[in-house]
Amino acid sequence: MKMGKKFNLLAIVTLLVVFVFCTLAYGTKRLPDTTPQGLVKQVLDRVMEIQNDPNLQGHNNRYKRALEIKKVIVQNFDSYAMARKSIGGYWRNVSPGKRKTFSRVFADLFQDSYTRLVLNFLKKEQIDYLGEEINNGHAIVKTAIVRSNDRIMVDYYLKLQKNRWVIEDVVIDGVSIVGNYSSIFKREIARNSFDSLLNKMIIQQKAIKMKLTENKKA
Template structure:
């Protein structure tokens, strides 16, 4: 259940930020979450005939905060350096599609979860935003966002829920498949999985 609502949390910022001021990591996360909540709460977008428009809007919102290249490289770990530039580009695209297809549907299960932002830690170009999620049934768990500043923008490269890292989870799976069956088999499995999710 926790991983089902993770996407909506990845992606509420009421205060305006001056144009000359770079948003803080927390403001960046909150702004994106607010946009996703707006999309899934829009009565017009909830209509069946607007499904494609809703999904496209969600993917755009997700993409605004995810750094897919960083996530891909960190998930591949030592195997990343073995890929050619063309393979890296293809893998990032495939990984992006997988995450989008995987999370777009799950985001729509949003059910008024509340997010309490607790702490922000900045260390050079890296930052971590720590938060707590409270469900309608008052269940609580931790959710931390790890970000990197690239070109003046904070982007999420990992999410840790109850101590479990999204990137580490993928890294373990990817390493096992590559070690046992090879990189091409990983690509095949990811492509198949992405299509299965998209058609679900």
């Protein structure tokens, strides 16, 4: 009986130690690799590295650059959350099937658009990092693109997701990309319907795919 009691205690302590270690080990593993500002800097540096890669220069390599940039965007942006926010209250009224379709199509369109924006916008920019604010799993990284005496403020909104920071919105000069989507989508839904919006997005998605295929062939 005494032996039995000792075993039980040891077992409990062992379990506790294992639990604590496991918990600690789990917790240590789940901490984000970098800060929000670090992530943003990584993303921007990578994008500019692609843009300035001597092997990818010229109009003929635009497609290749676009593919590389799109990979960075896919990895670091939460397109699903952006899709949901872009239609705000309507999200609740949409069937799960349509939500899925909408999110997929939105992701495609956003990634393509943002790729084009980056391709056109960022090359050899001087970017000032003006600091970050972290609050309850959300963060804002403030940056400025500087050119001679003028600057454009670009704020990145991030959230912690599965132990890593992902970008869920970019606010350029006070204008949110998600907000921009939101106002246009709302108008379209108000004027026509959600289905109309989705159809138009699908048509646009097809057009982009066709263009990509053409570029690929070229």
